[in-house]
Amino acid sequence: MARYGMALNYKNCINCRACETACKEENGVLLGRDNYRIWVGVKEAEGEFPNISIMSQVYHPSQCQHCDNAPCQQVCPTNATYYDENHVVRVNPTKCILCTYCINACPYDARYVDNRTVTVDKCNFCSDTRLANGETTTACQATCPTKVRVFGDLDDPKSEISQLLATKEYRRVKEHLGTEPKLFYIL
Amino acid sequence: MNSFSVKQLFTFEKTPLNLLMAFITIGLLAAFAAGAVAYLIHGHHAYNVTRQHPWGLLISMYVFFVVSSTGLCIISSIGHVFGIPEFQQIGKRAIAGAIITISSGFAVIGLEIGHPMTMVIYNVLTPGLTSAIWWMGTLYGLYLAFICMEFFFLAIKENHKLSKFFGIGGLLVGLAAHSNLGAVFGFLISRPSANGVFYPVYFILSAMITGCYLVFLMYGFRYKMNFPEKVTVMLTKLSKILGMLLAVLIFFEIWKILTALYGDMPERAATILHTIKHPNFWFGEVILGMLIPFTIILLSNAKAIKATIYASITGMIGIFFMRYDLVHDTLIYPMTMLKRSEYQLPPTFLEYFPSPAEFAVGFGGIGLCLFLYYIADKVFNLDESHSH
Known part of the structure; x- marks a missing residue:
């Protein structure tokens, strides 16, 4: 069994949002303001014309961080949120009571209500649509034109992601909360 | 327990205060029912x-x-x-x-x-x-x-x-x-x-x-x-x-x-x-x-x-x-402070005001209390x- 994670060369992101589109298409995410599993956050350039700091503008692709110590899993009253055999944080819609406590507990705004099942939904690294079919990439990774995303098994020292994390500096989002996120932003 | 009949149950002294409480209770109960219907039809979209x-x-x-x-x-x-x-x-x-x-x-x-x-x-x-x-x-x-x-x-x-x-x-x-x-x-x-x-x-x-x-x-x-x-x-x-x-x-x-x-x-x-x-x-x-x-x-x-x-x-x-x-x-x-779409200002403190259905169900609960x-x-x- 694997322990999947994702490394992001986020400085390569061009904000084309092909990843958002691919995710929606692959996983059947409905249209609508609040319906998205992944997104690209934009930090706008700082300063006033003509002294605008172009370097301060950042595109920050984000999604569920698949924390090893996930607050959403801890707070779920029916264990509808669980770690699957690949350490992917998943939601079982049969058990979800839609109390939305997990949405409150998630520090990353990674969860939303799926109006198809009327339960909470989130990124699952394309577990149902791709990993279950033996594929080893996610839709967002496969579609990215600048190869921002590297997906793979963190427990396999020979995997591309392990090699990358062994040689590059990285940071994780809100690491101080002790959530042990498995999304790594390469510096 | 007191002995009572249905007629006795809905008979009370018609003082202004009692009548006011009765009107408030009925109004809130009606609001609760209306809010419940709105929720059953529209779910959380209400x-x-x-x-x-x-x-x-x-x-x-x-x-x-x-x-x-x-x-x-x-x-x-x-x-x-x-x-x-x-x-x-x-x-x-x-x-x-x-x-x-x-x-x-x-x-x-x-x-x-x-x-x-x-x-x-x-x-x-x-x-x-x-x-x-x-x-x-x-x-x-x-x-x-x-x-x-x-x-x-x-x-x-x-x-x-x-x-x-x-x-x-x-x-x-x-x-x-x-x-x-x-x-x-x-x-x-x-x-x-x-x-x-x-x-x-x-x-x-x-x-x-x-x-x-x-x-x-x-x-x-x-x-x-x-x-x-x-x-x-x-x-x-x-x-x-x-x-x-x-x-x-x-x-x-x-x-x-x-x-x-x-x-x-x-x-x-x-x-x-x-x-x-x-x-x-x-x-x-x-x-x-x-x-x-x-x-x-x-x-x-x-x-x-x-x-x-x-x-x-x-x-x-x-x-x-x-x-x-x-x-x-x-x-x-907000849990993320970066803006997510082009035509959006950077996030700031979130705004929330309850919908009519939320008011109806929430305050309708007070009607349930008064009635019970x-x-x-x-x-x-x-x-x-x-x-x-």
Whole structure:
């Protein structure tokens, strides 16, 4: 069994949002303001014309961080949120009571209500649509034109992601909360 | 139990106050029904909750009702659990109120939880033991069973020993349940303004204050401000307890705010500064909920019973704002500060205002309380038994 994670060369992101589109298409995410599993956050350039700091503008692709110590899993009253055999944080819609406590507990705004099942939904690294079919990439990774995303098994020292994390500096989002996120932003 | 017929059940003295209460009750019940229908048709789309602000007025009202229930249970236990003689007369009326308020709370939360039947099944089959909601819900279920048994042995089949046994059980389980409700917010590591020990402790304190306000209101209505000597003595003592509790609450709040602001800790300080500047806090919570009742009690040396009863109305409005702010202020700081689409300003403090359906269900729950209290008052003798 694997322990999947994702490394992001986020400085390569061009904000084309092909990843958002691919995710929606692959996983059947409905249209609508609040319906998205992944997104690209934009930090706008700082300063006033003509002294605008172009370097301060950042595109920050984000999604569920698949924390090893996930607050959403801890707070779920029916264990509808669980770690699957690949350490992917998943939601079982049969058990979800839609109390939305997990949405409150998630520090990353990674969860939303799926109006198809009327339960909470989130990124699952394309577990149902791709990993279950033996594929080893996610839709967002496969579609990215600048190869921002590297997906793979963190427990396999020979995997591309392990090699990358062994040689590059990285940071994780809100690491101080002790959530042990498995999304790594390469510096 | 009183002997009664359906006709007697809906017959009451047509005083202006009684008629006003009847109109308010019917109006709120109708609102509850309309809100429930809107929810059954549209689901959560009938509410103004969003991905960023997933809890709203209905969670506030649920907390409001269960705080009321726990408070009444705690205050009633002063008499028939701890044996303080003056307070034994409260027992039945307060426990009836506790059952009614928690039932209304369950009715409101039933229209907020997306799948209540799934909850009943999987709370048992796959319990989330690390979840404060699981503990809170399970303990509140147990608490309701205890206080129902307590009421049975207080009002239907009088048995002092058993009522005391179930009273102690209800009190302990109620305290555990209620502090777990505080922990639902206190355990949120993602929300620095709520995270910590404050809420589990504060919930018990504010429950006791709510219980005092409600006892004042129930007795004010029961005796139409003409209190027998025995009741006056009890209410005077209760007023002193309320004054002390309010002083402790004010002390708690001051230190909560100071520690939140001190050092300008990211997220926490900004959130608290934003919330204390809002009228919901300084007018609703502080002036209505704390200062008006506290000043009356302080200036009258706890002897102005009638004024304290009127102040209990402002007090309960203040308690409502405390519950509303508890939910709203916890969620007000966005979890991501980067903008997500081109035609959007960078995120700032979240806005939320309840939808008409949320108002209807939430405040309709008060109608349920009033209606059930009216029925309970008709069906059972809620006054102390040996005085009749």
